[in-house]
Amino acid sequence: MTLTQRQPSMLAAMSIPPATGQARGPAIHVQGLEKSYKELHVLRGVDFDVAPGSIFALLGSNGAGKTTVVRILSTLLRADAGTARVNGFDVATQAADVRASISLTGQFAAVDEILSGRENLVLVARLRRLDDPGAIADDLLRRFALSEAGARRVATYSGGMRRRLDIAMSLVGSPPVIFLDEPTTGLDPQARIEAWQAVRKLAEGGTTVLLTTQYLDEAEQLADRIAILHKGRIIVDGTLAELRQLLPPAKVEYVEKQPSLEDVFLAVVGDAGEDGN
Template sequence: MTATRTSEPAIRVRGIEKSFKDLHVLRGVDFDVKAGSIFALLGSNGAGKTTVVRILSTLLKADAGTATVSGFDVAAKPNDVRESISLTGQFAAVDEVLTGRENLVLVAKLRHLKDPGAIADELLDRFSLTEAGGRKAGTYSGGMRRRLDISMSLIGNPPIIFLDEPTTGLDPQARIDVWQTVKKLAEGGTTVLLTTQYLDEAEQLADRIAILHKGTIIQNGTLAELKQLLPAAKVEYVEKQPSLEDVFLALVGETGETDAAAETETAGKELR
């Protein structure tokens, strides 16, 4: 499969519309996603974010408009699109009975790749899951399970990955772990389309942010461009108090990985 050309958008959406009976979910959506970038589709619940992802991943047909992914039309060449992408839904799709490593090996075998064990070991190392690789996925913390889910999506090196609200239901530390994982994906050249309802998540991760509201994109730009839409802030001296996030991270440590590992190991013993 030919990699996405950097001279053209990895994803191009023009006039996409979708209705479910009398409910008009998408009313003409337009945006481009640059190859190797993180693009955030920001909107509240019910804005149509998941519908956009389902159309782009060929799981749903649009009523009108066009979309190309990796240069392939999603309606005319769905098989080529599927070979170019990976989709991670809102809930981690891991087999909790299998170990983390066994989950990865299984997916590699299903994709008919050579040396699935080596692929699994490389991904466990890449996502800091090597020590947990031999434990059942059902004993993992939420953040570890999500990282495993994303690593499974990367088997076969798809140039484009869709992450549909990847931090929904995660605790603050697990969210930060996932953010770091997403940043590493883009640094490695993967194009990421991220849907989220969290303002701070879009602010932390995205190169460009599109705000989806009532079925249309009402604004699309970089964080700096979006901030320019409001008047400049009045400068005043204010004594800054620590945020709840500052307090939380100070108490549990910057990564919390040791505590998470201990917690999941204890949970594993209780399950056995």
């Protein structure tokens, strides 16, 4: 077991192309990361590694420091101490190389509602100076089950469709590392499931995903590995199975299995991957 505990304490039709340019070793390496704002110590020595092509969930309550970690790793903020490497590049001394290796999706969909879904994707491809932006946009619309809605203005999209488009925009140029900062905040249950399906497909295509979330079920559903960030420190880091071993063994009892709310929801609404309003 590779569990690390630092202080005592208690599917869809989408198909994502392989990410390009991944470095050997950990896709993300963080050691001793610290950040303070005057007397407020946000990060107090954060350490973790993320394996290439995996989904790593940084789990914590509001104010735990999750977004601060992402901002440092994406070169938007400088750490006070410690080191961090993304795709083999140092975030402090090789910021341009880090930015060329990543994509960042924040808590709210960064899409232009005046443009159509296809136009949003074409715009990003042009900004990245890629060849044949139209073909790139059409491919991503198909992969994220948005082809039928591609010509529609984004203002007419549902929350789940906007989030899928936002994640698709993050894939333009096939960055090897993607940061998703609380990507399902404010989404309804069906939209959350759609976003989860999109995230799973990213990792299946070889993309490394660092996901921050405050939702326990989200980390449980998606992550290959989970780190719990509390008061600026990683207090436990491991797979879901390893984390469960921190608790006493479960008692074996006869329980009549009833359908979960998720089972009922999916049965009623049908395929959550379908386009809708």
